[in-house]
Amino acid sequence: MKSITxxxxxxxxxxxxxxxxxxxxxxxxxxxxxxxxxxxxxxILPADAMSWPRMQAFAQHWAGxxxxxxxxxxxxxxxxxxxxxxxHDLGVRAGTAMQFACYGVALLVTILATWALMALGF
Amino acid sequence: MNTSDPRRxxxxxxxxxxxxxxxxxxxxxxxxxxxxxxxxxxxxxxxxRRLAQGEAAWNGWLEALRSPVxxxxxxxxxxxxxxxxxxxxxxxxxxxxxxxFGGKRVAPGVITACGVAATTACSLVVLIxxxxxxx
Numbered sequence: 001m002k003s004i005t006x007x008x009x010x011x012x013x014x015x016x017x018x019x020x021x022x023x024x025x026x027x028x029x030x031x032x033x034x035x036x037x038x039x040x041x042x043x044i045l046p047a048d049a050m051s052w053p054r055m056q057a058f059a060q061h062w063a064g065x066x067x068x069x070x071x072x073x074x075x076x077x078x079x080x081x082x083x084x085x086x087x088h089d090l091g092v093r094a095g096t097a098m099q100f101a102c103y104g105v106a107l108l109v110t111i112l113a114t115w116a117l118m119a120l121g122f
Numbered sequence: 123m124n125t126s127d128p129r130r131x132x133x134x135x136x137x138x139x140x141x142x143x144x145x146x147x148x149x150x151x152x153x154x155x156x157x158x159x160x161x162x163x164x165x166x167x168x169x170x171r172r173l174a175q176g177e178a179a180w181n182g183w184l185e186a187l188r189s190p191v192x193x194x195x196x197x198x199x200x201x202x203x204x205x206x207x208x209x210x211x212x213x214x215x216x217x218x219x220x221x222x223f224g225g226k227r228v229a230p231g232v233i234t235a236c237g238v239a240a241t242t243a244c245s246l247v248v249l250i251x252x253x254x255x256x257x
Contacts, residue, residue: 024159024207026207028159032162034249036187036192037200040192052180054255059170068166071163075162076163082153082156082159083156091137112171116167120174
């Protein structure tokens with residue numbers, strides 16, 4: 001029996017796609033509602049709910065930092081994987097160049113999010 | 123697509139294939155929710171960056187979120203995320219291994235309903251936590 005010497009990278013990206021998709025399905029709607037509608041309009045939550053001291057403290061706490069990182073990074077990995085394969089369906093072949101472009105954007109966003117979260121300190 | 127082939131074999135055109143069948147139109151629409159998920163991730167990334175830049179920058183981001191354009195955009199985002207949620211759990215019975223419960227395979231509709239119920243529960247928990255932490 002021939003042993004597998006070259007492993008596919010697909011499970012890694014599919015795993016990130018699945019994790020991000022699940023996170024977006026479970027928590028995406030409520031997060032969009034809170035940050036984009038409820039707080040700006042001051043409905044249900046107070047208009048100062050995302051005030052600077054509160055959000056800074058949230059982002060400096062390890063748990064808040066972790067949650068913010070997971071949401072931004074996994075949402076992006078989910079979206080870019082899906083965009084890569086939808087473009088393939090539209091006739092843009094999901095070859096090496098497109099993989100580098102799509103996953104590269106996700107990696108860039110991950111790095112930028114890490115950078116901002118590190119700059120916020122602990 | 124070799125046009126120099128003297129036999130000129132018929133190649134079925136693929137352009138616009140997804141518009142020919144409502145099933146594929148729905149497929150492309152639910153795939154397109156990825157654009158909105160990416161957009162929201164970018165909105166949050168800018169927010170993180172503004173938060174790291176200091177109080178004035180952060181307040182500028184909050185002010186931008188209060189603009190009518192942003193509110194309408196987030197209304198669209200909310201619809202796209204809700205549609206992503208619904209389609210995600212509707213497809214889940216086909217993307218997960220068969221779930222056997224009491225010797226019988228769990229029906230797809232039950233899995234979808236459980237997913238939507240889980241989202242409802244998560245939404246309520248997050249809202250209550252946010253309400254408790256900010257009131």
